[in-house]
Amino acid sequence: MKHELVLKSGTIVDGTGAPSFVCDLAIDDGVITAIGPNLAGEREFDASGAIVAPGWIDVHTHFDGQATWDDELDPSFSNGVTTLVMGNCGVGFAPCPPGGQDVLVDLMEGVEDIPGTALHEGVPWGEWSTFPEYLDFLAARSYTMDIAAQVPHAALRFAVMGERGLANDDATDADIAQMRQLVAEATQAGAVGFTTSRTIFHRSISGVPVPGTYATREELSELVQGMADGGGGVFEAITSESIGNMRIYGGERFSEDEELALLSDISKATGQPVTFTTLQHGDAPDAWRAALAFAREMNETGAHLYPQVASRPAGFLSGLAGYHPFSRRRTYLEIADLPVHERAAAMRDPEIRAAILSDSDVEVEQAGSMENLYKLLRSAIGRSFPLDDIVDYEPSPEQSFAALAAERGVTLEEAMYDFLAAGDGTNIAALPGVGYVKGDMEDLREMLVDPGTIVGLGDAGAHVKLICDGSVPTTQLTHWVRDRTRGERIPLEFMVHKQTLRNAQLYGFADRGELAVGKRADVNVIDFENLNVHRPVAHADLPAGGLRYLQPVEGYVATFVGGVQTRANDTDTGERPGRLLRSHATSSAAQR
Numbered sequence: 001m002k003h004e005l006v007l008k009s010g011t012i013v014d015g016t017g018a019p020s021f022v023c024d025l026a027i028d029d030g031v032i033t034a035i036g037p038n039l040a041g042e043r044e045f046d047a048s049g050a051i052v053a054p055g056w057i058d059v060h061t062h063f064d065g066q067a068t069w070d071d072e073l074d075p076s077f078s079n080g081v082t083t084l085v086m087g088n089c090g091v092g093f094a095p096c097p098p099g100g101q102d103v104l105v106d107l108m109e110g111v112e113d114i115p116g117t118a119l120h121e122g123v124p125w126g127e128w129s130t131f132p133e134y135l136d137f138l139a140a141r142s143y144t145m146d147i148a149a150q151v152p153h154a155a156l157r158f159a160v161m162g163e164r165g166l167a168n169d170d171a172t173d174a175d176i177a178q179m180r181q182l183v184a185e186a187t188q189a190g191a192v193g194f195t196t197s198r199t200i201f202h203r204s205i206s207g208v209p210v211p212g213t214y215a216t217r218e219e220l221s222e223l224v225q226g227m228a229d230g231g232g233g234v235f236e237a238i239t240s241e242s243i244g245n246m247r248i249y250g251g252e253r254f255s256e257d258e259e260l261a262l263l264s265d266i267s268k269a270t271g272q273p274v275t276f277t278t279l280q281h282g283d284a285p286d287a288w289r290a291a292l293a294f295a296r297e298m299n300e301t302g303a304h305l306y307p308q309v310a311s312r313p314a315g316f317l318s319g320l321a322g323y324h325p326f327s328r329r330r331t332y333l334e335i336a337d338l339p340v341h342e343r344a345a346a347m348r349d350p351e352i353r354a355a356i357l358s359d360s361d362v363e364v365e366q367a368g369s370m371e372n373l374y375k376l377l378r379s380a381i382g383r384s385f386p387l388d389d390i391v392d393y394e395p396s397p398e399q400s401f402a403a404l405a406a407e408r409g410v411t412l413e414e415a416m417y418d419f420l421a422a423g424d425g426t427n428i429a430a431l432p433g434v435g436y437v438k439g440d441m442e443d444l445r446e447m448l449v450d451p452g453t454i455v456g457l458g459d460a461g462a463h464v465k466l467i468c469d470g471s472v473p474t475t476q477l478t479h480w481v482r483d484r485t486r487g488e489r490i491p492l493e494f495m496v497h498k499q500t501l502r503n504a505q506l507y508g509f510a511d512r513g514e515l516a517v518g519k520r521a522d523v524n525v526i527d528f529e530n531l532n533v534h535r536p537v538a539h540a541d542l543p544a545g546g547l548r549y550l551q552p553v554e555g556y557v558a559t560f561v562g563g564v565q566t567r568a569n570d571t572d573t574g575e576r577p578g579r580l581l582r583s584h585a586t587s588s589a590a591q592r
């Protein structure tokens, strides 16, 4: 009997963490039907020398707006992702009461740095108001991959409490009861989680902490209970103090200890799994160890805590197309509208150079705008690094601007300025902040290999001019498995497990995440030796001409979603087999 499609002689890394082996893999009707030697297919695909792995499952993205206008879903699409989860960190676009879009856009722009103009123009406002209606809207569309949505606390609070919700007033009993009911209905309709943000770093574009930041224990636990009422899901939270104590904004209100205890109590009381941002930050560089230990301990007494960790430092980018240390200098603003290559040429003019390097800054009007980051970027030039064409995510101190400036005998600002102004103006520098406090990725490695953690936090679809970490699933292989020179590497099988089956299990996606007979045929075929992530390139391809950085990626020979080939040699095949993935839908799909 011939199968529809057979991937011949690939190195199978099945997602379970088991040792890889060379074998054929057969696909029929979107499902894996055989793994073994000498399989025959109507169509045969030579995978010899390549890795054959499950499609990546990225549980931490922000495509909530993009998924309403775009079916491609880059940057995740070009990085081998076949299932994504959005609606993280408490922000999203449903529920959205009539006329409520301005508020939700301000929140998303402030927190996730997605241009408000793109969201206003791109999202078909008015097509839904409730969360189930939002899911129905998405379900009518098709994509390069499956997408799953979570209920964001900020939108929910605004929908139920209006201005009081925005102002972070305490919710009344009636508010809480109504929100709980809505979470239950959304979960029943297919939401895979409920999410919240409790850090004052997350602010609307006008500078106000997002709704829900100070929610009481009662409010949170009732809402998570609502998720349990609706059939269960994942509670995702970014807690107070998880990225530092935020003294620049007046300090966080709750300590990390209080926050972890709260999450643990909620998980025990509701039986729901909780995943929470766990990073290394400068205010307490070893606090993550305590968080991991706490989770381990609480999980022995009935909690389900999954510290969510990053696989590379969150690096703030400095580039002429996005943000940079001189972006608010008075003289710079006069040339800021020139195309990038002309702007770079203008910046090399000695008079303009001298003026920009010495004049004052023009304050940003919106307190919550990422534009304000120029101050931080400038104060941290010495700790920033130029990005090579193929990005090294673990640069050593000799590669920093501090070293480059010393070598040239110029100031830090001059070194950065000349770098940005060079050539066609496409040079980019990165400031590795959280996760890189000690100047290497050794702590990140410990977090990654901890069996209790899950990997996420790439924020794909968000921070489009600032971070560009939608490529983390690829870096997890290139840096951690293959290229790392400054410390231990991570075995391929473990890394693949971490970004496939492990995430699938957390979210209850029972039909995927593993190459096994009966599982959905979401598969990556990877030319591992030539897998690479290049430095970010600016594209003005968001609605309303909005700009985003995307990283060219190479090495994905093929990606299959439900057995349909979506990518061939790093290009889009045009197929759109991906759909909305509703919770509880996957166990039956696996029997198909």
Ligand SMILES: [Zn+2]
Binding pocket: 060, 062, 088, 089, 459
């Ligand atoms: Zn996020």
